[in-house]
Amino acid sequence: MRHAIIAASLAVLLTSATARAGEVRIACYSDGNECESTEILAARFMQANPDIKIAIDKMSFKAIQESLPVQLAAGQGPDIVRTTDFGPIMAYMLDLTPYVKDPAYWEANYGGTLGWMRRDANDHGIYGLMTQLTISAPLVNKTLFDQAGVAVPKAGATWDEWATAVKQVKEATKIVGGMAWDRSGARFAGPSISMGATYFAADGSPAVIDDGFKAMASRYVAWAKDGTVKGDIWSQAATGYRDAFDDFANGRIAVYLSGSWQLSRLEKTVGDGFDWVVGAEPCGRGGCTGMPGGAAFVALKHSKHPKDVGAFLDYLASAPVYAEWMVMTSNVPANVALQKKGLPYKLSKAGTAAIQQFGADAATLTPLAYKLQGDVMSRPIFGAVADRIAAVMAGQMTLDQAYARITSDVADAVAASKK
Amino acid sequence: MNPISTLFAFLMNLPERPMRWAQGRLSKGRLGWVFVAPNLAVFALFTFLPIAFDIHYALTGGTNLLPSQRPYVGAENFASLLDCTDHFDANTCHRDLFWHGVWNTLRFVVFQVGLMLAFSLLTAIVLNRKIIGRSFFRAAFFYPVLLSPVVVALIWKWILQREGLLNAAMIGVGAEPTNWLLDPHWAFFWSVFVSIWAHMGFYTLILLAGLQAIPAEINEASQMDATPPWRHFRRITLPLLMPNVMVVLVLGLIRAVQVFDEVYVLTGGGPGSATVFVVQYIYKTGFADQIRQYGLAAAASLLLAGVLLVLTLAQMKGSQKKNG
Numbered sequence: 001m002r003h004a005i006i007a008a009s010l011a012v013l014l015t016s017a018t019a020r021a022g023e024v025r026i027a028c029y030s031d032g033n034e035c036e037s038t039e040i041l042a043a044r045f046m047q048a049n050p051d052i053k054i055a056i057d058k059m060s061f062k063a064i065q066e067s068l069p070v071q072l073a074a075g076q077g078p079d080i081v082r083t084t085d086f087g088p089i090m091a092y093m094l095d096l097t098p099y100v101k102d103p104a105y106w107e108a109n110y111g112g113t114l115g116w117m118r119r120d121a122n123d124h125g126i127y128g129l130m131t132q133l134t135i136s137a138p139l140v141n142k143t144l145f146d147q148a149g150v151a152v153p154k155a156g157a158t159w160d161e162w163a164t165a166v167k168q169v170k171e172a173t174k175i176v177g178g179m180a181w182d183r184s185g186a187r188f189a190g191p192s193i194s195m196g197a198t199y200f201a202a203d204g205s206p207a208v209i210d211d212g213f214k215a216m217a218s219r220y221v222a223w224a225k226d227g228t229v230k231g232d233i234w235s236q237a238a239t240g241y242r243d244a245f246d247d248f249a250n251g252r253i254a255v256y257l258s259g260s261w262q263l264s265r266l267e268k269t270v271g272d273g274f275d276w277v278v279g280a281e282p283c284g285r286g287g288c289t290g291m292p293g294g295a296a297f298v299a300l301k302h303s304k305h306p307k308d309v310g311a312f313l314d315y316l317a318s319a320p321v322y323a324e325w326m327v328m329t330s331n332v333p334a335n336v337a338l339q340k341k342g343l344p345y346k347l348s349k350a351g352t353a354a355i356q357q358f359g360a361d362a363a364t365l366t367p368l369a370y371k372l373q374g375d376v377m378s379r380p381i382f383g384a385v386a387d388r389i390a391a392v393m394a395g396q397m398t399l400d401q402a403y404a405r406i407t408s409d410v411a412d413a414v415a416a417s418k419k
Numbered sequence: 420m421n422p423i424s425t426l427f428a429f430l431m432n433l434p435e436r437p438m439r440w441a442q443g444r445l446s447k448g449r450l451g452w453v454f455v456a457p458n459l460a461v462f463a464l465f466t467f468l469p470i471a472f473d474i475h476y477a478l479t480g481g482t483n484l485l486p487s488q489r490p491y492v493g494a495e496n497f498a499s500l501l502d503c504t505d506h507f508d509a510n511t512c513h514r515d516l517f518w519h520g521v522w523n524t525l526r527f528v529v530f531q532v533g534l535m536l537a538f539s540l541l542t543a544i545v546l547n548r549k550i551i552g553r554s555f556f557r558a559a560f561f562y563p564v565l566l567s568p569v570v571v572a573l574i575w576k577w578i579l580q581r582e583g584l585l586n587a588a589m590i591g592v593g594a595e596p597t598n599w600l601l602d603p604h605w606a607f608f609w610s611v612f613v614s615i616w617a618h619m620g621f622y623t624l625i626l627l628a629g630l631q632a633i634p635a636e637i638n639e640a641s642q643m644d645a646t647p648p649w650r651h652f653r654r655i656t657l658p659l660l661m662p663n664v665m666v667v668l669v670l671g672l673i674r675a676v677q678v679f680d681e682v683y684v685l686t687g688g689g690p691g692s693a694t695v696f697v698v699q700y701i702y703k704t705g706f707a708d709q710i711r712q713y714g715l716a717a718a719a720s721l722l723l724a725g726v727l728l729v730l731t732l733a734q735m736k737g738s739q740k741k742n743g
Contacts, residue, residue, distance in 0.1 A: 065707075066706050066707060069484070069711065070484060070706075073483070073484030074484070085709065087709065088482075088709065088710075088711070232598070232601045232690070235601065235689060235690045235691055236600065236601055236686075236687065236689045236690055237686070237687030237688055237689040238516070238687060238688030238689050238691065238692045238694075238695045238699070239687070239688060239703050239707065240687060240707065242687075379710075380708075380709045380710050382709075383708060383709050390689075390691065391691050391692065393691075394603070394689065394690045394691025394692075394693070395691065396692060396693075397510060401510065405515070408513070413708075413709070413710040416481065416482055416710050416712050417482055417710050419480045419481035419482070419492075
């Protein structure tokens with residue numbers, strides 16, 4: 001009897017082990033339909049590779065951000081994760097170089113963004129595949145501009161010219177706020193770089209506060225005070241990300257500083273409710289730039305099936321599949337060849353014009369914007385900037401106090417990360 | 420005997436042999452430990468062990484999660500949290516958000532516990548009277564207790580947001596709408612109000628049970644003596660209700676110091692840091708920040724635990740004095 005029980009238990013264990021062999025689990029969140037479209041491609045991949053199973057666990061962005069580092073430290077977690085935050089998980093990333101067919105293809109086509117997942121300049125590993133390249137830019141409610149009889153600022157217009165135009169639209173149309181920016185230090189980074197902020201000292205260490213940063217911060221706070229900017233998006237919370245999408249979709253603001261990841265939401269939500277366009281990147285003495293970014297499928301090194309992980313990401317990275325994926329998700333491709341070639345998006349007229357504008361912006365963003373996005377300390381910098389500028393908007397500190405706090409917050413984060 | 424009863428009797432008799440064996444070998448006093456051992460094991464695993472880990476994290480630094488990879492830093496985390504020029508002005512503190520949380524929590528405790536005790540007592544007294552629809556009102560007051568804190572916060576957010584129900588009603592009567600959750604004072608007021616609304620039913624129930632336990636003859640004797648109502652309340656009801664009031668006070672205080680979920684969903688700690696409480700700071704530092712400082716979060720949670728311990732001991736001492 002005892003032997004029978006042991007035999008039965010072993011049989012159950014073996015069967016479950018066999019069932020799990022070759023299973024690649026992906027923790028995925030969607031900006032629009034990224035997980036769903038990956039499921040379609042995964043089904044096709046599994047047909048061609050019946051010994052590999054791809055399981056996609058859909059979860060929220062916040063759930064991934066908050067639980068993943070803890071899971072990974074405990075030796076748990078998925079094989080692949082979709083994330084925008086590479087710094088905290090760098091120690092757990094799997095170098096796919098031995099598992100992809102042609103590393104040179106990856107380097108040639110995805111080289112610019114592969115660097116975002118690398119530890120330093122000496123690191124040449126392939127740790128993941130960008131599922132999109134996002135570009136921040138002003139989304140403009142053209143109907144409101146037309147109603148106000150104000151022209152949408154053209155390429156080369158400065159931030160001050162944008163602010164003046166937006167204020168005119170606000171006053172003419174009686175909307176609640178002229179423009180709104182997502183509550184995010186990354187969103188603030190584009191305009192501040194345009195105003196001349198450099199974010200790094202000569203030795204490459206973070207140095208956030210300089211004249212360029214102050215020029216943008218003081219403008220932003222002043223705009224929030226006079227209603228040019230809808231400041232409550234920032235001041236409403238003590239910490240964390242908040243977007244202003246609902247305000248834009250409901251016609252409560254004329255300009256929304258967000259980015260290309262909102263495209264499918266815009267298509268679905270706004271539809272033909274009003275005319276909207278993507279404005280040219282506003283300028284300052286530092287250039288005319290937004291911020292690049294985006295989420296990647298990152299491979300994790302505790303995976304028991306690194307070969308399968310490599311095979312699946314290799315499949316997604318191949319030009320025809322990646323092109324189809326980008327069309328399905330209405331995303332700007334991180335693949336340089338596809339960026340140049342252009343893709344046959346199935347979007348509305350406004351959507352098509354928008355994605356063309358985002359694609360064109362990708363090539364003109366300043367190198368500093370790419371460097372900042374890829375820096376290990378970018379997230380702590382963005383967090384400190386958003387929280388402290390928000391505190392100024394809420395009337396809890398002065399700008400000078402905020403500058404001092406941003407500097408000390410970033411210094412604390414650097415010190416903590418070095419221990 | 421049916422088979423179920425036989426099986427039940429068999430199962431019940433199973434521990435008899437080992438118990439007799441243990442009784443033979445252990446003294447009466449030691450046998451007690453055998454009975455509490457399972458509970459103690461659970462307690463040790465889920466309470467004492469986490470406390471030990473918490474202390475370890477508080478005394479170590481860095482961003483590594485695994486205890487073995489964390490360097491010992493002594494009291495550095497506590498020193499960092501307590502580093503202020505003027506503790507009454509959070510802006511002069513190195514960890515200003517922690518101190519905003521401390522002072523906000525203190526204000527919240529004073530207002531929330533004080534008002535909740537008063538309203539719960541008043542409601543319990545009213546519900547203890549023979550009023551029409553008493554059972555309905557008892558159920559109605561208890562109902563919010565059954566809701567999850569997130570649901571409570573979302574309901575109130577829906578009411579209080581700029582385009583919410585309350586502003587719609589205000590516009591309906593010709594008043595100016597207000598940004599209830601964007602003004603620091605109003606946001607704090609609503610945090611206290613929503614918390615009282617959500618938890619009052621539970622405390623009302625405890626006080627109601629206390630009121631019903633007061634012997635009817637005492638009330639009758641007081642009525643026969645024509646004792647004025649206020650005097651009756653002060654000299655008879657309140658002293659007899661004191662044990663229940665103490666329970667409500669201790670539970671309410673502990674809950675108020677731990678406030679997080681409802682307010683976090685309702686206001687996100689804002690506007691600015693007007694409704695940031697200590698637990699939100701712990702959550703942010705340990706789990707939401709990009710660079711996670713588990714040591715700081717652990718140190719803050721130990722300080723919070725220390726405050727709770729002092730408050731509870733003080734109240735226990737107070738109630739002992741009253742009873743003694």
